[in-house]
Amino acid sequence: MNNLSHLDPRDVFGYFEKICSIPHGSGDMEKISSFCMDFAKKHGLWATRDEANNVIIKKPASKGYENAEPVILQGHLDMVCQKEPASSIRFEEDGIEVLVDGEFIRAKGTTLGADDGIAVAMMLAILADNSLSHPPIEAVFTTDEEIGMIGAKAMDMAVLSGKRMINLDSGNPAIVTVSCAGGSDLTAFVPIKREQRKGTAVSLSVKGLKGGHSGTEIHKGRVNANLLMGRILHHLSKTNAFSVISVFGGDKGNAIPVSCTAKLLTSDPDGLSLAFENYAGIVREEIRAREEGFAFDAEILEAGAFAALDDAAFGKLLHALILAPNGVMEMSAEIENLVETSLNLGILKTEDDKAVLSFALRSNKKTAMAYLEERLSAFFTLMECPVETGGHYPPWEYNKDSVLRQLYIEKYKEKTGKTAEVQAIHAGLECGVFADAIKGFDCISIGPLHFDIHTTRECLSIKSTKEMYEIVCRMLETLK
Numbered sequence: 001m002n003n004l005s006h007l008d009p010r011d012v013f014g015y016f017e018k019i020c021s022i023p024h025g026s027g028d029m030e031k032i033s034s035f036c037m038d039f040a041k042k043h044g045l046w047a048t049r050d051e052a053n054n055v056i057i058k059k060p061a062s063k064g065y066e067n068a069e070p071v072i073l074q075g076h077l078d079m080v081c082q083k084e085p086a087s088s089i090r091f092e093e094d095g096i097e098v099l100v101d102g103e104f105i106r107a108k109g110t111t112l113g114a115d116d117g118i119a120v121a122m123m124l125a126i127l128a129d130n131s132l133s134h135p136p137i138e139a140v141f142t143t144d145e146e147i148g149m150i151g152a153k154a155m156d157m158a159v160l161s162g163k164r165m166i167n168l169d170s171g172n173p174a175i176v177t178v179s180c181a182g183g184s185d186l187t188a189f190v191p192i193k194r195e196q197r198k199g200t201a202v203s204l205s206v207k208g209l210k211g212g213h214s215g216t217e218i219h220k221g222r223v224n225a226n227l228l229m230g231r232i233l234h235h236l237s238k239t240n241a242f243s244v245i246s247v248f249g250g251d252k253g254n255a256i257p258v259s260c261t262a263k264l265l266t267s268d269p270d271g272l273s274l275a276f277e278n279y280a281g282i283v284r285e286e287i288r289a290r291e292e293g294f295a296f297d298a299e300i301l302e303a304g305a306f307a308a309l310d311d312a313a314f315g316k317l318l319h320a321l322i323l324a325p326n327g328v329m330e331m332s333a334e335i336e337n338l339v340e341t342s343l344n345l346g347i348l349k350t351e352d353d354k355a356v357l358s359f360a361l362r363s364n365k366k367t368a369m370a371y372l373e374e375r376l377s378a379f380f381t382l383m384e385c386p387v388e389t390g391g392h393y394p395p396w397e398y399n400k401d402s403v404l405r406q407l408y409i410e411k412y413k414e415k416t417g418k419t420a421e422v423q424a425i426h427a428g429l430e431c432g433v434f435a436d437a438i439k440g441f442d443c444i445s446i447g448p449l450h451f452d453i454h455t456t457r458e459c460l461s462i463k464s465t466k467e468m469y470e471i472v473c474r475m476l477e478t479l480k
């Protein structure tokens with residue numbers, strides 16, 4: 001079926017098609033990892049595989065480059081598997097069917113996995129080509145990036161001697177990424193005591209908010225549904241008598257919640273519903289320019305006896321919701337428009353004996369990240385609420401003296417006549433894990449143009465892939 005090889009004599013596309021024929025969804029890394037090991041053997045290259053199935057292949061410097069600093073090339077082996085309802089693919093057994101559609105490569109009814117299969121293909125093509133001039137190459141193929149950077153986190157970086165790394169997991173060659181955020185999850189538990197109380201249950205909802213990614217969209221003024229519910233309940237508590245039975249909003253720590261529902265108990269359901277609608281209407285007016293879709297809803301439910309939060313627990317929950325820090329904490333002074341530090345209350349839910357509040361914390365600076373975690377912990381300690389932290393991943397800080405950044409801008413200009421934009425992102429990349437382990441780290445993240453990743457519309461530009469391959473080769477040639 002090899003129908004892509006003709007696209008490029010150096011066979012990036014041939015390797016890509018081969019990779020597509022091997023099942024390599026996240027969590028299914030054995031086969032693709034073995035393929036990389038076999039490749040190394042066939043080409044007489046040193047290689048190692050670890051327990052997480054990460055593969056490192058080393059290629060010595062070409063003639064005249066023996067004294068050059070080694071360069072790490074890096075991409076991830078796993079892909080996100082999505083299919084259209086009509087597709088009969090079994091991702092564990094079948095390959096991806098690739099097709100050429102004009103300027104682009106797509107998959108038939110599934111994700112293509114150019115994220116990050118095209119990086120793997122470029123690295124293999126470079127390793128296989130003995131006509132290229134380059135420093136010692138350390139090609140790093142990591143596993144299970146898409147489900148929490150599992151491979152990179154498990155890797156023993158001591159095997160690497162390079163400090164310069166080209167990560168090939170980006171999707172627009174006009175942009176060179178130079179920094180990413182680190183992060184962690186902090187979950188606070190507000191202790192709850194319940195009492196049997198009588199009245200009529202009322203369900204109040206806020207919904208239709210825009211939401212978005214808690215890192216890359218935290219600065220866009222999106223209203224957090226959980227905090228909005230906290231604001232409304234706090235306001236209503238001054239004018240109406242009610243208790244809380246439950247509150248639920250958001251299901252992912254790293255997404256800005258779009259809706260939240262509170263189930264309350266009251267002796268005056270009509271009065272409470274009316275007060276809610278009045279105040280939610282005032283809020284709608286206030287946020288109309290940024291949340292056009294905002295809607296709310298009050299529904300009177302059954303009357304009876306319910307286990308509701310006692311007054312102390314209710315008061316504590318309200319204070320947590322209206323006082324805990326949230327959103328953008330600091331903008332970068334080094335990179336324009338970059339959020340440096342932020343947090344998001346993604347999940348709010350009540351259980352029998354506690355309310356659970358889950359925050360995603362991020363910063364592009366390691367020390368600012370630690371400070372944010374201390375601050376939030378201190379707040380909840382003051383509130384006598386226990387906290388748990390986990391899911392730490394390190395940031396990749398901006399390196400103002402980066403050799404690779406300058407070199408990429410130069411080679412991109414030579415190739416395209418255009419100036420690449422320098423970008424930092426307020427989200428995690430594997431580069432952060434490497435940055436944490438390698439002293440004097442110099443890194444860029446780049447990649448050929450591809451669109452709609454993680455969806456069945458994913459497509460990869462053929463022209464841009466050829467350009468990116470050449471740019472990487474020219475960079476290697478220059479790093480003497």
Ligand SMILES: [Zn+2]
Pocket residue numbers: 076115116145169
């Ligand atoms: Zn990726």
